[in-house]
Amino acid sequence: MKSLSILSRAVTGWRLIVQSHPGWRSQFALTVPGLVTALLLYAFVAFLAVALTSMSIGMPGLVGVIAAMAVLALPILAFVLVLLGTRKMLNDTQPLVPALVPGVYALTALLLLEGLLALFAGPLVMLAWVGVAYLLYCLMRVAMGWHPGIAAGSAVLTFVLLVALRMALYMVSNAASPI
Numbered sequence: 001m002k003s004l005s006i007l008s009r010a011v012t013g014w015r016l017i018v019q020s021h022p023g024w025r026s027q028f029a030l031t032v033p034g035l036v037t038a039l040l041l042y043a044f045v046a047f048l049a050v051a052l053t054s055m056s057i058g059m060p061g062l063v064g065v066i067a068a069m070a071v072l073a074l075p076i077l078a079f080v081l082v083l084l085g086t087r088k089m090l091n092d093t094q095p096l097v098p099a100l101v102p103g104v105y106a107l108t109a110l111l112l113l114e115g116l117l118a119l120f121a122g123p124l125v126m127l128a129w130v131g132v133a134y135l136l137y138c139l140m141r142v143a144m145g146w147h148p149g150i151a152a153g154s155a156v157l158t159f160v161l162l163v164a165l166r167m168a169l170y171m172v173s174n175a176a177s178p179i
Contacts, residue, residue, distance in 0.1 A: 009027045013102060014102065017138050017139055020142055034097075038104035038108070050069060074169075079103050081161065099144050102139055114128055
């Protein structure tokens, strides 16, 4: 039941972030344990995605599951890299946890939405990425207090990294496969 409460509060918090309402902070546990909770939820959803995707061919071994989950963790890596890079360029010293916790929840929703869209309407996955880019723009503007232009640039860069990392993995996997 506690996990449902956490998810409900995350949805409420995201609604408040999009509305730029200052009460959004009270909806998230903006601490390291709150970040761990968000990451564990992401890992659970990633594991479910691996399990559901491999239903027709059989569950991969431990190494395969870990590799697939590492690939599914790339959006979080892209988000963290953009936050760190932008913060460094701005000489900003504020903590990243208040942006990371809601950001991981948004990326978890993206993972779920991507999976559903890939099953039923593959080309619409790009719309899910654009939607998450908008959410990340709102988050960076509200949580980090960045100028709208900087927040937009960071969200676009995150979007580009999401696409570029996936394309790079696709190209590497095809180059490695025998012809």
